[in-house]
Amino acid sequence: MTTKQVLELAVTFLGKEDLLDCPYFSNENRQLTSDEEKDLNFLTRCLNLIISEVTCDYLPIYKQKEITFDNNMVNLSDISSNVFRIISLKDEFSNNIRFKIIDGKIIANVQNATIIYTKTADEATLDGNLNELQNIISARVLAYGTAMEYSYISELFDDAAIWEQRYKNALLSLSHKKHNVILPKRRWI
Numbered sequence: 001m002t003t004k005q006v007l008e009l010a011v012t013f014l015g016k017e018d019l020l021d022c023p024y025f026s027n028e029n030r031q032l033t034s035d036e037e038k039d040l041n042f043l044t045r046c047l048n049l050i051i052s053e054v055t056c057d058y059l060p061i062y063k064q065k066e067i068t069f070d071n072n073m074v075n076l077s078d079i080s081s082n083v084f085r086i087i088s089l090k091d092e093f094s095n096n097i098r099f100k101i102i103d104g105k106i107i108a109n110v111q112n113a114t115i116i117y118t119k120t121a122d123e124a125t126l127d128g129n130l131n132e133l134q135n136i137i138s139a140r141v142l143a144y145g146t147a148m149e150y151s152y153i154s155e156l157f158d159d160a161a162i163w164e165q166r167y168k169n170a171l172l173s174l175s176h177k178k179h180n181v182i183l184p185k186r187r188w189i
Helices: 003-013 034-058 139-153 158-177
Strands: 061-066 073-075 083-090 097-100 105-108 113-119
Touching: 003 034, 034 139, 034 158, 073 083, 083 097, 083 105, 139 158
Parallel strands: none
Antiparallel strands: 061 113, 073 105, 083 113, 097 105
C-alpha cells in the first residue's frame, strides 16, 4: 500500500475532483501548482495523524528484538526510534524480567534479553509506502480517517461526522479479535 493510494481514495471521498487531476495522481509531466502541493501536504499531515492514532490506540505494531545490556542499561533509541510501549522483557529462559525506564534508558538486572514492544508506524511521505500497515489496516479505512481529519480541521463538521462514523465502524470491526471460537462441550439435561 502506498501513500498515493490512500490519498487518492481520501480525495475521492472528499469530492476534490480538481485535485484528482493534478500530476501527482494523473502521472503527467507538469509541475504541481502551489495550491495542489499545499493540499497534498495538508492531506499527508492528516494521514500521519490517523496512522499515529491507529498504531497507538487501536492496532499496535508488535516487534521483538534481542538486546544486550551494558552496565544493566540499554538506550530505547538503540531498540527503535518509534518505541511506544514495552510489553515484556524476558531472559534466555523466557522468564519475565523486572525493569524500569529512566531518562530514555531501560534499566534491568540482566546481560541479554528479548524485548517485545509496540511501535508507532513511520511517518507517511508523498512518495512513500505504508508497508508496516499492509496487513493491519486497509487503505480504505486510512482514507476514511484522513477525510475525517481533513474535514474537522477545515471546519466541515457535518462531513466530518459522516467520515468519523465510517472510520470508527471500520476500526471497530478491525480491532475485534478474529480467532477460532471454541464452544463448551454439550451436556445432557
